[in-house]
Amino acid sequence: xxxxxxxxxxxxxxxxxxxxxxxxxxxxxxxxxxxxxxxxxxxxxxxxxxxxxxxxxxxxxxxxxxxxxxxxxxxxxxxxxxxxxxxxxxxxxxxxxxxxxxxxxxxxxxxxxx
Numbered sequence: 001x002x003x004x005x006x007x008x009x010x011x012x013x014x015x016x017x018x019x020x021x022x023x024x025x026x027x028x029x030x031x032x033x034x035x036x037x038x039x040x041x042x043x044x045x046x047x048x049x050x051x052x053x054x055x056x057x058x059x060x061x062x063x064x065x066x067x068x069x070x071x072x073x074x075x076x077x078x079x080x081x082x083x084x085x086x087x088x089x090x091x092x093x094x095x096x097x098x099x100x101x102x103x104x105x106x107x108x109x110x111x112x113x114x
Contacts, residue, residue, distance in 0.1 A: 018073065026073045033066050064096075 037059060044050040050058075071088065
């Protein structure tokens with residue numbers, strides 16, 4: 001068995017590592033994150049326990065965490081080569097930066113209208 005065929009077999013084995021147990025574990029993690037978001041949105045914010053300006057960044061972080069799990073495990077990017085992962089992650093970071101800049105700019109325009 002040559003080294004090249006062994007490497008190909010090893011890479012194929014990595015894709016098969018998404019077992020039923022791992023899928024259930026990731027699904028439970030995603031469910032737990034969603035439950036935390038619902039608790040914040042439906043209980044903590046309306047009762048005034050957590051102010052909305054603290055809850056919004058928490059929503060963003062939790063949503064990004066869920067996006068990571070979905071992309072890493074269900075889209076199998078965790079098992080891909082570094083180049084492909086960077087081709088996806090780098091543009092996403094730029095998009096997140098753009099969203100943050102535009103959000104900041106939108107507050108400026110709202111302040112001008114008042």
